[in-house]
Amino acid sequence: MRKIGRRASWRGCARAAILTAKGAMPMNTTTTDAHAAANAESAANATPQAACRNCGAALLGDHCYACGQPVKGLVRPLGNLFGDLLDSVFNVDTRILRTIPPLFAKPGFLSTEYFAGRQVRYVTPVRLFFFLCIAAFFFAQLSFQIDPDTIDVDGKGNSSDIRGATTVAEVEKRRDAALAGFAEAKQNMADTPAASGIPGIEAGEQKVREEAAARIKQLQDAQAKGEPVPEAEPDENKLNLSINGKRWDPKKNPIDKAWLPAFANRWLNDQIVRGNRNIERLKQDPSAFKDAVLSAVPTTLFVLVPIFALMLKLAYLFKRRLYMEHVVVALHSHAFLCLDLLLVLLVRALEQWLAPNGGALAGLFGWVEGLLLAWMPVYLLIMQKRVYAQGWPMTLLKYCMLGFCYTILLSFAIFASMAIGLVAM
Structure with a gap:
């Protein structure tokens, strides 16, 4: 009973002390009023949060988190659109400056960086290959002409x-x-x-x-x-x-495959007729055929990239890598080949400009061009070794197998490009 009484007395004393302290502390009514006025003013001036015009969700950035619609659409001043375009181009150019040197001088570096998750600082593999492929073969069309x-x-x-x-x-x-x-x-x-x-x-x-x-x-x-x-x-x-051992003729001996529908047979014969007609034009304007073939090569290479990635997948099946990883390697490999080809064409153009009559300078350009061509197979071998991290004997064996198969595939692709160019010129 004594303990209970002591606790009650202590509680009473504490409560009395708190009340006394409150009574001793004078209330600052001026400060309280100022805070209340500020809160009222901020509530009055607060603007409602912007909402997505498509789904009505609250916007937290440049894109709606609910539906993905961008805040900035095309319906705005032309100056803003032009500024965004320049900003995008500048951003790509900046990343290209960080991407091109390792692409040329460090075999496998970009692929390993991509697999490690360091991706945003470099140009994406698809965009890199697309840009270099178009640039290389566009410059090829301009760099030489065929004499009729x-x-x-x-x-x-x-x-x-x-x-x-x-x-x-x-x-x-x-x-x-x-x-x-x-x-x-x-x-x-x-x-x-x-x-x-x-x-x-x-x-x-x-x-x-x-x-x-x-x-x-x-x-x-x-x-x-x-x-x-x-x-x-x-x-x-x-x-x-030749069709069935006889010379093709659009009327007497056309293509007529039973396993093809009639419209497909007609289309094939029409393309052959068109190609035959273009041969006469080829004699008068061979540059048209050259331009058509070189224009078809980038499309052909885009088709070869996933096929080459499948070849890498089969060659390194026990590495348990995803197919898309091999696609990244294939894109970087073809991007390097396009870059190296572009440099060869630039060196040749400089040789024709600075040393049209030969001499020591022309010999120097010839050495540079030869080194660039020799760097292609060496680069691809080192890249394959660094990316897949196998021993040299297995790497060399698989490199030779892939090179042989890809050479055959590339030969068919070249003939396909020539056929497309002859029909499309």
Whole structure:
């Protein structure tokens, strides 16, 4: 009982002390009124929080967190749009300055940085490859031209003239002139991006030989029978295609595959007809064919990137990497190849500008160009070693396998680009 009484007395004393202190502290009514007035003024001046115009959710930034609609749309002053465009371009350019040096000089660096999560400081792989690919092949179109004389030979050596020759000596003369023109064309295209068209030139050479041999046989048979010189037959198969062992003809022997629908067969025959017609234009304007082929190459490379990534996936199946990781490696590899090709073209352009007559400076440019070309396979090998971190023996084996398969794939892609260019020119 005594303890309970003591506790009660202590509580009473504490309560009395608090009341006394409150009574001893005078209330500052002026300060309280000022705070109340400030709160009232801020409440009166407070603006309602902005809401998304699409879904009505409260906006917390430049994009709605609920639906993703941006706050800034296209319906605003043109000056603001132009400023945003310059800001975007400047941002990309800044990242390019941080991306291009390691892309060229540090094999595998960008891919490993991307996998480590350090991504925003560099240009994205897709944008990097797209930019360099377009820049490289656009500059390739501007950097060289094809002389029409190397293709048409002044109209004295093409297939139609060979078929129109009336003597064996005339056939041989026109055949030799056409072959000389093709040889000069191949020499001009060697070691340039247009070298992808050399197989087409060689196919043209074979066709000239066949046309000359057929015309000589016609003339000799007619002479042996005592008949007049046969007239030249129109050639509607300038591409020298064969269907079921016979020369293609749009009416007598067209493409007619049973496993294809009728419209697909018609489309294929129409494309061949268009390509045959463009051959005559090619003789007059070979640059049109060159531009069409080089314009088709970037699209072809975009198709090759996921295929090459699939090849990497199969080669490193036990690494348990995601397919998209191989896509990043493929994009960086092709971006480097486009960058290196662009540098080769720039060096060649400088050589033609600063050393058109040869000399020591031209030799120096030749060495630089050779080093840039040699850096391509070395770079890809080192990149493959650093990204996948395997021993040198396995890396070399897989590098050779991938290189062989990709070379075959690239050859088909080049022929496809040539076919697309011939039809699209």
